[in-house]
Amino acid sequence: MLEILGLEKRFGDTWALRDLSFEVREGEVFGFVGSNGAGKTTTMRIVMGVLGQDRGEVRWAGAPLGFAARQRFGYMPEERGLYPTMRLGEELEYLARLHGLRQEDASRSAALWLEQLGLGARAGDEVQVLSHGNQQRAQLAAALVFRPAALILDEPFAGLDPVAVDVMSGVLREQALQGVPVLFSSHQLELVERLCDRVGIIRGGRMVAAGTVAELAKGGGERLWVDVGRADGLWAIGIPGVHVLRQEGTRTLLDLVPAADDQAVLRAALRQGPVREFHRDVPTLTELFRSTVSEEVAR
Amino acid sequence: MSRLGTIWLVAGRELKERMRSRAARVVTILMPVLVFLLIAIPALVHRPASATTLGLVGRPAQTLSADIQAAARATGVTVRLRDEASPAEARRQLGQGRIDVALALRGGAAAVTVPGSVGYFETQTLSPRVQAILQATLNLWHEQRVLLGAGVPVPVLRTALTLVPLSVKTLKPPPKDMVARDVAALAAAFLLYMTLALYGNAVVAGVAQEKTSRMAEVLLAAVRATDLLIGKVLGIGLFAFGQMVLTVAAAFIANAVFQNTAIPGTVWTLLPSVLLWFLLGYVLYAFAYAVAGTLVGRQEDVQTIAAPFMVPLIAGFMLTYLAIAEPTNTAVRILSFLPPLAPILMPARLALGHVAPWEVALAVLLTILAIWGEVRLAARVYALALVHSGPRLTWRSALKLNRD
Numbered sequence: 001m002l003e004i005l006g007l008e009k010r011f012g013d014t015w016a017l018r019d020l021s022f023e024v025r026e027g028e029v030f031g032f033v034g035s036n037g038a039g040k041t042t043t044m045r046i047v048m049g050v051l052g053q054d055r056g057e058v059r060w061a062g063a064p065l066g067f068a069a070r071q072r073f074g075y076m077p078e079e080r081g082l083y084p085t086m087r088l089g090e091e092l093e094y095l096a097r098l099h100g101l102r103q104e105d106a107s108r109s110a111a112l113w114l115e116q117l118g119l120g121a122r123a124g125d126e127v128q129v130l131s132h133g134n135q136q137r138a139q140l141a142a143a144l145v146f147r148p149a150a151l152i153l154d155e156p157f158a159g160l161d162p163v164a165v166d167v168m169s170g171v172l173r174e175q176a177l178q179g180v181p182v183l184f185s186s187h188q189l190e191l192v193e194r195l196c197d198r199v200g201i202i203r204g205g206r207m208v209a210a211g212t213v214a215e216l217a218k219g220g221g222e223r224l225w226v227d228v229g230r231a232d233g234l235w236a237i238g239i240p241g242v243h244v245l246r247q248e249g250t251r252t253l254l255d256l257v258p259a260a261d262d263q264a265v266l267r268a269a270l271r272q273g274p275v276r277e278f279h280r281d282v283p284t285l286t287e288l289f290r291s292t293v294s295e296e297v298a299r
Numbered sequence: 300m301s302r303l304g305t306i307w308l309v310a311g312r313e314l315k316e317r318m319r320s321r322a323a324r325v326v327t328i329l330m331p332v333l334v335f336l337l338i339a340i341p342a343l344v345h346r347p348a349s350a351t352t353l354g355l356v357g358r359p360a361q362t363l364s365a366d367i368q369a370a371a372r373a374t375g376v377t378v379r380l381r382d383e384a385s386p387a388e389a390r391r392q393l394g395q396g397r398i399d400v401a402l403a404l405r406g407g408a409a410a411v412t413v414p415g416s417v418g419y420f421e422t423q424t425l426s427p428r429v430q431a432i433l434q435a436t437l438n439l440w441h442e443q444r445v446l447l448g449a450g451v452p453v454p455v456l457r458t459a460l461t462l463v464p465l466s467v468k469t470l471k472p473p474p475k476d477m478v479a480r481d482v483a484a485l486a487a488a489f490l491l492y493m494t495l496a497l498y499g500n501a502v503v504a505g506v507a508q509e510k511t512s513r514m515a516e517v518l519l520a521a522v523r524a525t526d527l528l529i530g531k532v533l534g535i536g537l538f539a540f541g542q543m544v545l546t547v548a549a550a551f552i553a554n555a556v557f558q559n560t561a562i563p564g565t566v567w568t569l570l571p572s573v574l575l576w577f578l579l580g581y582v583l584y585a586f587a588y589a590v591a592g593t594l595v596g597r598q599e600d601v602q603t604i605a606a607p608f609m610v611p612l613i614a615g616f617m618l619t620y621l622a623i624a625e626p627t628n629t630a631v632r633i634l635s636f637l638p639p640l641a642p643i644l645m646p647a648r649l650a651l652g653h654v655a656p657w658e659v660a661l662a663v664l665l666t667i668l669a670i671w672g673e674v675r676l677a678a679r680v681y682a683l684a685l686v687h688s689g690p691r692l693t694w695r696s697a698l699k700l701n702r703d
Contacts, residue, residue, distance in 0.1 A: 048519075049519070049520065050516050071520070071521055075516075075520045077516040079513040082512070082517070083508075084508075084512055086316065094312055095521065097308055098300075098305065098308060098518070098521040100300050
């Protein structure tokens with residue numbers, strides 16, 4: 001398990017991370033979301049040892065993460081980087097060897113990943129002649145070629161076409177199935193929701209919510225859609241712990257504080273006449289994220 | 300993999316990528332070929348001066364043979380004499396190149412005929428020294444004729460007209476090979492200046508490419524910054540050293556085959572010291588150049604960022620001229636110990652031959668100490684500046700990264 005414990009980092013007078021903690025378990029795909037500048041990249045760079053933290057700790061398998069363990073982490077930085085004039089196959093072999101594979105294993109693994117990511121025919125080409133999408137795939141291959149113990153991927157889906165997104169998603173799920181913890185950041189929230197076992201929302205360098213999407217949705221209380229055939233939500237006013245959020249035609253969206261009784265709502269609705277709709281509203285990750293960001297803007 | 304193994308792997312990639320580059324392959328082949336030709340062509344074209352063959356036309360001229368030989372001996376010129384029966388015969392021999400000069404006496408006047416031609420490097424007419432010999436002999440012949448006519452007895456005449464030997468003594472004789480030493484010093488300084496600048500720039504460009512292509516972040520997840528830095532410097536250094544060895548080998552072979560006498564022997568004995576100082580100078584400059592490479596924001600910044608290193612390199616080369624003019628100059632002696640100047644100035648001073656062994660040892664020691672300190676600082680700044688994004692860093696801000 002990869003544990004991030006109380007990380008703090010300052011750049012001059014600006015706090016990039018403040019007491020940031022979360023963990024990525026074995027075989028788990030963890031989606032890391034947040035606005036630009038929230039601290040996602042800084043966290044990943046600290047995990048990979050590219051940046052040093054001011055306080056806090058990164059632990060791996062119960063021990064502080066050191067160079068030798070980190071060498072087995074696959075990393076895809078936000079700004080992609082491969083030697084532009086090197087041949088793709090040779091470049092992957094070289095990276096695999098730097099991460100500790102023997103020459104024959106490195107060659108085999110490079111060929112395997114190039115084939116798997118649809119780049120088998122491009123092994124002899126220089127990286128700089130590949131299309132943007134193929135360079136992205138090459139970058140993923142670079143993170144996978146040495147059979148990593150964990151994957152740290154900063155915006156791996158940025159700029160990919162739908163087919164490439166499917167390929168990348170498939171590979172990440174496959175790695176998780178093999179027990180590899182996968183931490184990745186993305187702004188494509190629907191994709192994160194679909195792909196991740198758990199999600200962490202970071203705001204202003206702090207982790208404001210972490211868990212499954214359902215758990216995150218619960219954290220904000222319960223919401224109900226009720227249709228009693230009235231074009232206003234006045235009937236719900238006065239029910240303890242219940243607030244009217246929105247009215248759409250004869251449908252009313254209600255927000256219930258955690259202690260509120262949904263059966264009291266049902267009884268109040270039935271008093272108005274026939275109840276045509278009564279169900280829980282599960283917010284999407286996008287909605288959760290927006291509400292988190294709007295809190296940030298409100299502050 | 301061990302750290303040494305990682306360093307070798309990084310060095311191996313540098314070496315392989317450089318050998319794959321077409322431009323580098325062309326330079327690797329061209330440099331030895333160029334040096335080979337530079338030694339071979341002058342040796343082939345410029346034949347050493349051989350003896351002058353002088354044709355004496357007719358009896359009167361032939362009577363001067365003993366005087367001509369005496370004058371030639373006095374001036375250290377080898378002259379071969381041939382008797383020619385007639386002017387026509389002499390012209391024929393000149394045309395066929397059997398004689399270089401024809402001398403005929405008619406009455407009281409002398410006529411000298413030469414073929415005259417244009418060679419690769421000079422207009423070939425009568426050499427000034429042969430001309431002086433002939434002039435001296437003719438003056439003697441003329442005086443003899445006048446004095447005999449005036450009735451001076453022959454024995455007196457012989458005594459009076461005997462050449463007086465001139466002996467030259469120099470109070471402070473310069474070393475016999477002074478010119479050779481100057482040439483060797485200048486050649487060594489130039490070679491070191493050129494190669495240190497050339498391969499230093501290769502290091503800056505290589506590091507800058509790693510930074511601007513954002514490769515550094517991927518690499519630093521797998522390799523310690525110090526190992527990456529050492530591997531890079533080693534790889535480019537091995538390539539540079541290989542090119543130098545090939546070039547020097549081409550020079551040796553060309554000299555062995557063509558024996559270019561224009562190149563003094565001291566140049567060849569100087570080579571071990573040039574190679575030693577190339578190694579020390581390369582390591583000293585390469586680590587500084589590598590850190591400079593991490594300061595760039597864009598690949599275009601490379602030239603600007605590498606420019607300051609040219610100052611000590613050019614200074615070292617220019618000071619070599621001062622060392623040649625005044626080999627015992629105190630300022631030059633002191634400056635030749637300073638690590639940035641020593642790799643050029645010390646081998647140049649060694650070539651000039653005014654260096655005590657302790658001076659070389661001290662300069663080597665100071666350079667090694669400077670390298671040690673530099674590598675410790677460079678590794679730290681390198682790791683931080685290499686992954687620093689944004690515009691070009693200044694040296695001050697890079698050092699501040701280290702303190703922060």
